[in-house]
Each structure stands twice: as structure tokens, then as C-alpha cells.
Amino acid sequence: MTTPNALHNQVASLPELVRTETWRLEDELRKIVPTRVQHAIRHIILTGSGDSAIAGSAAEQTFRTFVGVPCIAATSLHASRYLLGAYDNQYPHTPMVLATSNSGAVARVVEAAQRAKSVGGYVVGLTGDSGSRLGQTSDVTVNVSAPEYPSAPGMRSYVMAVLTLNLFAIRFAEVRGRITMDHAQDLRGELAALGDVVERTLVNADGPLRELAAAWAGLQGVEFLGAGPALASAAFGSAKVLEATGKQSSHIDLEEFVHLNYFERAAEQIGTVLISAPGSAAAGRAAEVAPLLTNLRRPWLAIGDVPGAAASVALPPVREEFAPVVEAAIVGSLAAHLMDATGETPGRGAVGQWADCAGGATTRDSALVL
Incomplete structure (x- = not known):
């Protein structure tokens, strides 16, 4: 059942999104970052802007619990202009930066990815457009675009990012020997089962x-x-x-x-x-x-x-x-x-005094500082 309020419709679509996309994402993540890179990393930064930055904060504890590598979630501005200056090619593929932007066009996220590359970091772009500026900057990309749905304040894109980051943490922990293969698969099953949990919770x-x-x-x-x-x-x-x-x-x-x-x-x-x-x-x-x-x-x-x-x-x-x-x-x-x-x-x-944000201009059309 749909309603004129597209935000309701996006919320109602989340149970099926979680059930189906968890396993699709897991299959993609299994192949995306080489094992040698996963073993080499010493620090992880989760970054993005807006909802994408929040998604990093939502998954930060999963990395801390399971991966055994220092991890920090930061907004793209903070990561780009304050955090990444502390690195200077000291260790291979460090920091690993998981940079999230569904469009791949948000200026600050692109800037953070480019800065990470300039100090020897390894960038994973979580984006729906591998040909975007973020995709072109990243070492590898993961397709985090949700199946098309009427536009609304981002619900599906946020949940996709949270799922992806949690699945990355599980995969890293498994490859690095922090958890067993069986434990890793059980954790993935827990994530997929959240679709049913969300459905029951929303009804109530x-x-x-x-x-x-x-x-x-x-x-x-x-x-x-x-x-x-x-x-x-x-x-x-x-x-x-x-x-x-x-x-x-x-x-x-x-x-x-x-x-x-x-x-x-x-x-x-x-x-x-x-x-x-x-x-x-x-x-x-x-x-x-x-x-x-x-x-x-x-x-x-x-x-x-x-x-x-x-x-x-x-x-x-x-x-x-x-x-x-x-x-x-x-x-x-x-x-x-x-x-x-x-x-x-x-x-x-996006009209009146908010017209400046039409088409995402206020987030995309900012000058990159490198």
C-alpha cells in the first residue's frame, strides 16, 4: 500500500530492502578488497556528509567490537581537513577510508577521498555511481544504490550504507582471523533477519x-x-x-x-x-x-x-x-x-530562500581543497 507521502512509502519498503540487499551486498563485498590489503590496514576512517556521515557513526561500534583496528567515524570536512593530515605514507594502505556518497558527487566526500590517496591511504567508495568523481578517486567501489523508489528524505540510501558498513566490518574481522567463518555467517544472518524485525516493529x-x-x-x-x-x-x-x-x-x-x-x-x-x-x-x-x-x-x-x-x-x-x-x-x-x-x-x-539547494548544488558545487 502506498500513500501520497513518499517518506511513509520509503519507510514501509525497508523490511524487504534489508532482507534482499544484505545478501547482495555480502556477495559483492566478499570480492572487493584484496586479502593482502585487509591484513595490512592499521587504521580505518568512516566518512561521508549528512546521512552518509551518520551511517559511519552507526557502524563505528561494529568495527570496534569485531575488527580489532582503531576506527573513527568523521564528517567529510573533518576527515579531509583535520584527520588525514596526520598520515604520511607510514604504513601500506593506511588509513583505509570507507567514503560514502550515494551520488558520488558530494564535494567534501570526494575531497576526503583524494586527500586519503595523497597520504597513502586505501579508499573504498560506497556509491551508486562508479563513474562519479568519488568512484574515479577510489581504489575500489561498492554499489550501495537501493532499487529505485519515489524521492523522499533519504531512508533507503541510509539503511543501505549502514548495512554495507556493518558487512564490511564482519568481512574484515573474518579475513583477519578475529572471528570464525561460522560466526561471521551468523552475524550476516542477524543483519538479514532485521528485515522481519523492522516489519513487526513498524506495524506496532x-x-x-x-x-x-x-x-x-x-x-x-x-x-x-x-x-x-x-x-x-x-x-x-x-x-x-x-x-x-x-x-x-x-x-x-x-x-x-x-x-x-x-x-x-x-x-x-x-x-x-x-x-x-x-x-x-x-x-x-x-x-x-x-x-x-x-x-x-x-x-x-x-x-x-x-x-x-x-x-x-x-x-x-x-x-x-x-x-x-x-x-x-x-x-x-x-x-x-x-x-x-x-x-x-x-x-x-527547494524554493524561496532555500532555492540555492536545488539539485544538490550546495553540497556538490563547492571547491575542492587539496
């Missing part, structure tokens, strides 16, 4: 999220809280609300909220989403923050296992490293319902 969450969006339509803004992989989901939720509705929206680390955003005025006008997967390493802190939100009289939603929430969406027990795939579907659904409730056009329609 749709009604509560629709009611919440109607109640929050007139609020000043929406703030997302999370820690670890859930912080990436918080960033993604904020991005979707901004794109879909134009409302003020932000995200913040769960601990840093208590130090900073806790003191915001007009707390009753700030819809707040606290994301905490079952079994999260930060679950205890989430439980402590929950009553603070209530005392502040913030209208708030818990995604996951958080006590004391007046409104909540349950998260099935999945591996914390993989939970962002499920969390993305929930926050995307919330943004879609908010778009319905506010009557907004995604990206402000």
Missing part, C-alpha cells in the same frame, strides 16, 4: 507514532537523545525531522544532555525522543535521565527499554551494534507522521 509503532505526531505538530522543535550506536540514530532522527518538517531539531549524547540541553527554556515546547536499545551499555543512564525529562515537563517518547515513559515504542532485543537499522525505521516513521501533521514539504521544496 504506527498507531502510537501517528498520535504522537498529531500532539507534537505545534511544538517548537524535537530533540533526540542517545548513546553509542543510538547516538547515530538520534542524529538520523534529527536529520529526518529537519528535512521533512523544517522544525528546529537537534541531537545530543545522553550524558551531555544532563550537562547542557537540560537547561533549555520552554521545555514544554521541546518534543524529546530518548533512544535506548534493550541491553544497551548506557541503559542505566537512560533510566536516570527519564525522570528528569518528566520533571522538566518535556513531552517525550522512549524508543526501547526506558522506564517511566508516557509514550514508548518497543525495540525487540537485537544486538546493540545492529540496532540502528531498526531505530532508523522508527524515527523515519515519526518524521513522516510529523510531515503529515504539519503539512510541510520536504526540503522546503
